[in-house]
Amino acid sequence: MKYRTKLYLAFVLLVFCTTFVGLSLVYLNERENLIENLHSKVLTVAATSAKIINGDSLETIRTREDVNTPVFQEIVKKMRAILTANRRNDLYVIYIYTIRPSPTRPNDIEVVVDASENAQVFASPGDLYPEANRIGILQHIHELWSPKHLVTDRWGSFLAGYAPVLNSQGQYAATLGVNLSAQYVFQELNRFKLLAGVTLILTLIGAFVAGAILSLLATHSLEEINEKVLQIGHGDLKVRIALKTDDEFGNLANSINEMTKHLEESEKLKINFIRYVSKHVMEKILSSDIESLLKGKRMKVTILISDIRQFTHLSEGLPPETVVSLLNEYLDTMLNVVFENNGTLDKFMGDGLRVEFGAPIDDPNQEKNAVKTAIEMQLALRALNRKWKEKGQPHLEMGIGIHTGSAIIGNIGSERRMEYTAIGDTLNIATLLEKATKTSKVPILVSETTMENLEGLYHAKNLGPLTLPGREKTITVYAIDVSLDKEGTDR
Numbered sequence: 001m002k003y004r005t006k007l008y009l010a011f012v013l014l015v016f017c018t019t020f021v022g023l024s025l026v027y028l029n030e031r032e033n034l035i036e037n038l039h040s041k042v043l044t045v046a047a048t049s050a051k052i053i054n055g056d057s058l059e060t061i062r063t064r065e066d067v068n069t070p071v072f073q074e075i076v077k078k079m080r081a082i083l084t085a086n087r088r089n090d091l092y093v094i095y096i097y098t099i100r101p102s103p104t105r106p107n108d109i110e111v112v113v114d115a116s117e118n119a120q121v122f123a124s125p126g127d128l129y130p131e132a133n134r135i136g137i138l139q140h141i142h143e144l145w146s147p148k149h150l151v152t153d154r155w156g157s158f159l160a161g162y163a164p165v166l167n168s169q170g171q172y173a174a175t176l177g178v179n180l181s182a183q184y185v186f187q188e189l190n191r192f193k194l195l196a197g198v199t200l201i202l203t204l205i206g207a208f209v210a211g212a213i214l215s216l217l218a219t220h221s222l223e224e225i226n227e228k229v230l231q232i233g234h235g236d237l238k239v240r241i242a243l244k245t246d247d248e249f250g251n252l253a254n255s256i257n258e259m260t261k262h263l264e265e266s267e268k269l270k271i272n273f274i275r276y277v278s279k280h281v282m283e284k285i286l287s288s289d290i291e292s293l294l295k296g297k298r299m300k301v302t303i304l305i306s307d308i309r310q311f312t313h314l315s316e317g318l319p320p321e322t323v324v325s326l327l328n329e330y331l332d333t334m335l336n337v338v339f340e341n342n343g344t345l346d347k348f349m350g351d352g353l354r355v356e357f358g359a360p361i362d363d364p365n366q367e368k369n370a371v372k373t374a375i376e377m378q379l380a381l382r383a384l385n386r387k388w389k390e391k392g393q394p395h396l397e398m399g400i401g402i403h404t405g406s407a408i409i410g411n412i413g414s415e416r417r418m419e420y421t422a423i424g425d426t427l428n429i430a431t432l433l434e435k436a437t438k439t440s441k442v443p444i445l446v447s448e449t450t451m452e453n454l455e456g457l458y459h460a461k462n463l464g465p466l467t468l469p470g471r472e473k474t475i476t477v478y479a480i481d482v483s484l485d486k487e488g489t490d491r
Helices: 003-052 055-060 064-068 070-085 131-135 183-233 248-274 279-286 290-294 311-316 320-340 366-390 425-440
Strands: 091-101 109-114 151-153 156-166 172-181 297-308 344-349 352-357 398-413 418-423 444-447 458-467 474-485
Touching: 003 070, 003 091, 003 156, 003 172, 003 183, 055 070, 055 156, 055 172, 064 070, 070 091, 070 109, 091 156, 131 151, 183 248, 297 320, 297 366, 297 425, 320 344, 320 352, 320 366, 344 418, 352 366, 366 398, 366 444, 366 474, 398 425, 418 425, 425 444, 425 458, 425 474
Parallel strands: 398 444
Antiparallel strands: 091 109, 091 172, 151 156, 156 172, 297 352, 297 398, 344 352, 398 418, 444 474, 458 474
16 A cells, blocks of 8 residues: 555544544533433423422322312313423423322332323323332432433333422422423434534545645655655666755655765676676675775685686687687686585686685585585586587586685785785695696596585595695595486486
8 A cells, every 4th residue: 555545544534533533522512411401491390380289289189080080180281281381392391290109109109190191191190100210219209300311211211300299388299290302302413413424524525635635745755756766776776866845855865866876886886896706705895894805814715626628729729709709608607607606706717717615705515515516517518518519619628626724815905906815725725636637537626625524415436645746745535426416316
């Protein structure tokens, strides 16, 4: 997902959440205010209505038979007048009635007079009002009281208010109950919900538009930087980011331009280095300072020396162009094998190569990699000979000597001109081993110090002690079988 999309969605989500939370809080506050306002009104209606009702008359109403008495009818008439007087849009009294504790069941509430106009919900004197206990009326039977929540009974949901009715002696006679329809509350809240929904939709539309514009403006510079960085990542180091903004994006663009400039200079340096040295040596040189480059370091290395036998004699009968073509193809093939096995090219020696393993980066498998390289070089030369034979070109043979020992590894020269190389007797022994391949008539000769770390990995024939030219001490040498490895796999 693009950063612009993330920024856009984050902005819209933030606006939505903020608006939704704000409207929810306003809704809850509006609901609370509406209910609180109606609570005040229902208590006012209950209190004023309780004073109109004759408490002495209420005390005479005891049984169902009292429904037909003039006293009962008079009370109902007054209560219905109150009912009619308190029916308007913002205050609609749906039920008015009187109740009192049951004389036979003190923990229950019974109906005294029900002034309901609907005969289906009419309650007769003495009928129990079981929901009263759940509502909590009994605990407030002698006081002006209204529950802080909607009252739900068999006849629906209401806002209820209760006030005591007193007799002529000022004593408790009954409790007047007034039920306000909750429909008004629901209508007002639904109206608010509709308004809030419209507000939320309009806000979201605005957020979508504003978010798109803001994310576009905010990410324009970022996308410009991203596009240029991708081009730089694909190797186009001539790319420069042109941003005129005086902000963090502008500073970032300038820093990237400066970095690209240095990368371009470094790339030019790499191109020049890679013509003369291996990739490992190049990276070592680029990551080191001049002082460290001029210092040599004693390291254990495995030296591989290769040379084409009688190449000078072969080249005498060939045109110079053919000689150069053959030699270039040969060296390119051999270098590929060397670099694939973590070897470092020290130098070309005419038609020969000097290769180091274990330098400049230490390699615990340097002996194995060196012998593996030698075998693969011989196999690669066989493939070249088959190819050249088809073209009528000469057949080449190559000798390789390998020895492991200590050498001084580093750059020799000055700050103006230096050469990365190895110095020490190890190189001399490897060179003499390569020359000994001619007299021994084997393609690869390996010293005993190299064989010690191969753990019998390759087929090797012990040729016994060998006195190398110019040296007093003998050295045990081994001839490596190029055809098969220790597991018998055909190479």
